[in-house]
């Protein structure tokens with residue numbers, strides 16, 4: 001793997017919560033266009049990694065470089081502008097707002113709007129709105145053509161699977177380089193989960209440069225959609241490789257089953 005294939009390079013990433021070491025000198029690279037599964041038992045530091053990387057929590061130690069730019073001390077907004085978008089374990093949609101409005105929340109760094117712009121250049125504003133609507137619709141269509149015909153409906157009308165799709169579209173509308181998915185299958189049936197994974201594979205085919213890091217517990221999902229996996233335990237990376245390799249690893253087995 002050449003250096004130019006590395007999109008994100010994390011070195012020594014460490015995070016303390018008081019006396020608790022949630023991330024322990026983690027080294028992790030993400031390559032352009034890959035789907036990396038981030039695995040590990042409950043409490044092993046997976047979500048903390050996302051939170052530190054996206055500027056929600058500060059790094060206690062270590063650094064992260066995205067596409068050649070050091071993002072270690074960036075605010076959440078700056079990391080987002082640099083090209084990292086994410087979804088959360090729990091849904092963060094505004095249920096009373098429309099599908100389109102929810103997606104546009106994710107597009108604020110691309111809007112040229114401001115109060116003056118809106119008031120004085122109303123035609124330009126209308127054109128921008130139309131362009132944004134078309135972009136959002138195109139994106140939703142990759143997930144579900146049926147959903148693309150319901151752009152103005154409140155999100156409260158949609159079932160869980162569609163809400164997850166909308167959340168991923170909201171993350172993708174900013175055209176990130178890296179998408180972080182935190183347990184997208186949480187709360188969904190087996191069937192819905194597989195449907196969502198088909199969608200993620202479709203997104204991947206649509207944007208082959210996009211790198212995805214996915215936290216997931218369901219093994220059939222991990223096996224199907226990841227190119228590579230990294231396994232955490234007590235905040236440390238204990239194994240990295242293909243899914244077939246990591247499930248054979250002794251330390252990984254012990255981490256999941258408890259030491260014999």
Ligand SMILES: Nc1ncnc2c1ncn2[C@@H]1O[C@H](COP(=O)(O)OP(=O)(O)OP(=O)(O)O)[C@@H](O)[C@H]1O
Nearest residue numbers: 017020021022040041042043044045046047048049
């Ligand atoms: N804001 C916080 N304050 C204190 N401790 C925290 C905080 N966030 C996470 N932790 C602790 O850090 C450790 C790692 O938690 P984290 O949520 O990253 O694990 P995880 O691997 O994502 O787990 P799960 O699979 O259950 O979501 C846990 O011991 C957790 O209790």
